[in-house]
Amino acid sequence: MAKMLGARWCPSALRSPLQVISFPACQLHVSRRAKNADQKEFENAVTQLKLLKKDPGNEMKLKLYALYKQANEGPCNIPKPGVLNLINKAKWDAWNALGNLPKETARQNYVDLVTSLSSSSASSSQVKPGADKEQQGSENVVVTSEDGITKIMLNRPTKKNAITTQMYQEIILALKAASKDDSTITVLTGNGDYYCSGNDLSNFNTLPGEIEEKVKSGGILLRDFVACFIDFPKPLIAVVNGPAVGISVTILGLFDAVYASDKATFHTPFTHLGQSPEGCSSYTFPKIMGLAKAKEMLIFGKKLTAGEACAQGLVTEVFPDSTFQTEVWTRLKAYSKIPPNAGRISKQIIRNWEKEKLHAVNAEEVRVLQERWQSEEFLNAVMNFFSKRAKL
Numbered sequence: 001m002a003k004m005l006g007a008r009w010c011p012s013a014l015r016s017p018l019q020v021i022s023f024p025a026c027q028l029h030v031s032r033r034a035k036n037a038d039q040k041e042f043e044n045a046v047t048q049l050k051l052l053k054k055d056p057g058n059e060m061k062l063k064l065y066a067l068y069k070q071a072n073e074g075p076c077n078i079p080k081p082g083v084l085n086l087i088n089k090a091k092w093d094a095w096n097a098l099g100n101l102p103k104e105t106a107r108q109n110y111v112d113l114v115t116s117l118s119s120s121s122a123s124s125s126q127v128k129p130g131a132d133k134e135q136q137g138s139e140n141v142v143v144t145s146e147d148g149i150t151k152i153m154l155n156r157p158t159k160k161n162a163i164t165t166q167m168y169q170e171i172i173l174a175l176k177a178a179s180k181d182d183s184t185i186t187v188l189t190g191n192g193d194y195y196c197s198g199n200d201l202s203n204f205n206t207l208p209g210e211i212e213e214k215v216k217s218g219g220i221l222l223r224d225f226v227a228c229f230i231d232f233p234k235p236l237i238a239v240v241n242g243p244a245v246g247i248s249v250t251i252l253g254l255f256d257a258v259y260a261s262d263k264a265t266f267h268t269p270f271t272h273l274g275q276s277p278e279g280c281s282s283y284t285f286p287k288i289m290g291l292a293k294a295k296e297m298l299i300f301g302k303k304l305t306a307g308e309a310c311a312q313g314l315v316t317e318v319f320p321d322s323t324f325q326t327e328v329w330t331r332l333k334a335y336s337k338i339p340p341n342a343g344r345i346s347k348q349i350i351r352n353w354e355k356e357k358l359h360a361v362n363a364e365e366v367r368v369l370q371e372r373w374q375s376e377e378f379l380n381a382v383m384n385f386f387s388k389r390a391k392l
């Protein structure tokens, strides 16, 4: 934010839509007509604004812009821009709304506003070191945020990071929080030797109610979970530290980059479990890897090595396991330095072309799965999985 509000930022600049565009050599000057005391305070406020850590948001920036102009030039004295000129029209409206507010009052309001922004920004940065790194999450879903990266880590290594119904909810909450925090990119990874072994097959027992109730609530949970990945507004990167199974593989088609250790494998055993594809994979996989390769995975359950997954376009890059974490996190730290809004807006313009389609695919996949969950094939497959373990 400081960067955006730095020398290249001036209150007369706003991004599109309603956001800051940095004007080259934008001269921050204060009217010579300001009284000394106010002028000093006013100049300090303009400087303080540049040091803000957090983006105060578009509404606040419009308010600051309007007060700045009113304090320097008085009532709005420029012709109203055309409706298509979104940025300048928003600036004009904000300034014009101040009417005949006296310059001194506008100047004082500006100083007061910047002071309040600076104090709230200062208090949030006084969180004790380390505390702001740990965010909400739980024992099985650990969320940390630092260096512009929010990391969501599946932390259930004894169960190969299989996802329980509670973990689905926690991942949804973590993504919602990450979409609003001040990180630039978000990362999903696993702790232990597995990335994730997919849906916890005991979920089918733990969900409350009779089978109809389980199927209904399970479908809602799955639909909301996948929708979070469809709608996630920031660059989302998977750090696949080991084998990945089921839903942890299918949602990869909704990520913006997938970095894998060469120990990772990618397996979608849906038909073996009497299930069907989810995570929008029935649409994204054919798009990513072509119909034949997608069907090999989604119908016949072919397990891919990291190299094969990369060759088929599901994985962006594969790294030797020995240097995986170091190399990937060095790369991610560099990525987290991109201008956050440009990163977010670029991700969104790419995703927006097919967001509607993806939601329709998600809804149909869930509908079909809800039928599968009531099938003999599915119930036998889940029983087989657990009876095999029971014998051991």
Ligand SMILES: CCCCCCCCCCCCC/C=C/C(=O)SCCNC(=O)CCNC(=O)[C@H](O)C(C)(C)COP(=O)(O)OP(=O)(O)OC[C@H]1O[C@@H](n2cnc3c(N)ncnc32)[C@H](O)[C@@H]1OP(=O)(O)O
Binding pocket: 158, 159, 160, 162, 163, 165, 168, 197, 198, 199, 200, 201, 202, 203, 204, 207, 211, 214, 215, 218, 219, 221, 222, 245, 246, 247, 248, 269, 270, 273, 275, 278, 373, 389
């Ligand atoms: C009625 C409808 C209700 C619906 C409720 C739905 C909830 C909402 C979302 C629904 C999403 C549905 C769509 C998702 C689909 C999928 O993800 S399908 C894929 C599911 N995953 C699997 O089939 C993998 C199953 N696991 C394995 O095959 C093996 O465990 C392994 C991953 C190949 C690892 O084998 P190995 O190295 O031999 O280790 P294990 O000893 O087998 O595992 C260690 C312990 O971890 C437990 N475990 C591993 N994976 C799972 C799992 N997916 N679910 C539950 N438990 C798992 C395993 O049982 C071991 O536990 P212990 O025996 O207690 O040590």
